Amino acid sequence: VDNIGWRITEADSIKFDKEKLQAKNISGIQVRDLQKRGALSLNGTTVFLSEVSEMRKGDIFAYVLDTKYCQNAVDLAKGAKLLLCESTYLEQHKSLALYYAHMTAKEAATIAKKAGVQKLILTHFSARYLDLNLFAEEAKLIFPNVETADDLKRFDFPKGSF
Known part of the structure; x- marks a missing residue:
């Protein structure tokens, strides 16, 4: 008899490191812009998303x-x-x-x-x-x-x- 098992995988997501964001003086709407664009220019310096976050595998x-x-x-x-x-x-x-x-x-x-x-x-x-x-x-x-x-x-x- 055939049976069915289920496997539900949550989508991967970005997890920000709050301390790294604070160290780079990034907050509020800037975080959203960084996530959307992948990089953010601040005072002549470019901060990349990967510098302040990591990919969280879905459960x-x-x-x-x-x-x-x-x-x-x-x-x-x-x-x-x-x-x-x-x-x-x-x-x-x-x-x-x-x-x-x-x-x-x-x-x-x-x-x-x-x-x-x-x-x-x-x-x-x-x-x-x-x-x-x-x-x-x-x-x-x-x-x-x-x-x-x-x-x-x-x-x-x-x-x-x-």
Whole structure:
């Protein structure tokens, strides 16, 4: 059965260094002009955008659900800041995971580790489990930055790293 994973990549953006702007006496509308033109002439000196800023790579969110462990899931999650990944079974029920083409918490954590993600959130749990903490405990043996999703639980997605 074909499955769909989602990868959402934020556009790259310019991040100004406030101290460098202050050192060059650039403020207000001058910052906008510098960003728009790439250079700004001040008192006979040209200041280039690259001197006071850097390119900030856009963050990546990846979503993998209703699938068994596969290389495509690793590829989709590559470099993601946040991976929301199914974890239907615990490793003790791996035979069920294989039979129903779902993943264990350990497999989801393996995807996160191989893909180099920053944070893993586990979801899509079998109703047989009453304690979701068991999923995080299993996954943390492979990938430490993991949480479990639950009804009405929210997760921040701040700029920068976790």
